[in-house]
Amino acid sequence: MRKPSDAGRSPVGTAIAEALNPVMTAAGFAPGQSGEGPTGAAVVYCSPHAHFRSRYPHLAVGVDNDDPGACTNLNVYVDLLPEPHISEAHLDGVPLQQQLRETGHDDLIPQLATWASRPASDALPELESVLEAVFSRR
Numbered sequence: 058m059r060k061p062s063d064a065g066r067s068p069v070g071t072a073i074a075e076a077l078n079p080v081m082t083a084a085g086f087a088p089g090q091s092g093e094g095p096t097g098a099a100v101v102y103c104s105p106h107a108h109f110r111s112r113y114p115h116l117a118v119g120v121d122n123d124d125p126g127a128c129t130n131l132n133v134y135v136d137l138l139p140e141p142h143i144s145e146a147h148l149d150g151v152p153l154q155q156q157l158r159e160t161g162h163d164d165l166i167p168q169l170a171t172w173a174s175r176p177a178s179d180a181l182p183e184l185e186s187v188l189e190a191v192f193s194r195r
Contacts, residue, residue: 067093069141069177070100073133076181077102077188084192085112086131097144098135103128113192115160116148133184141177143184157191165190 070091086102109129134145146153172180
């Protein structure tokens, strides 16, 4: 998938950001920012790394950054063709499914198994539910 362009906000990305913002801001992330390229859109959520690490020491354990301005990011990627569908979600570069396996959240993986084969609007509730569960577990 291409990186988002500077052409402006993505209508698809904006809809995803608006749907996930309540879960993500409650988890300590800034509201999502979206962008769109010719074939894809992306939404990024940023949490100051030190804050994220103190709240979620069990998540993204391989990522450590001493830079005081560093952020921990959740990125959601959407392929726009043939119709918008969520193609990936990463927490600091680690695919969400892998993150779930590594943190003992295997029970949540089936909810994400079919997201790439369904319209983004249909898969979004599962992603929201999984993120809510991940950030509520300690």
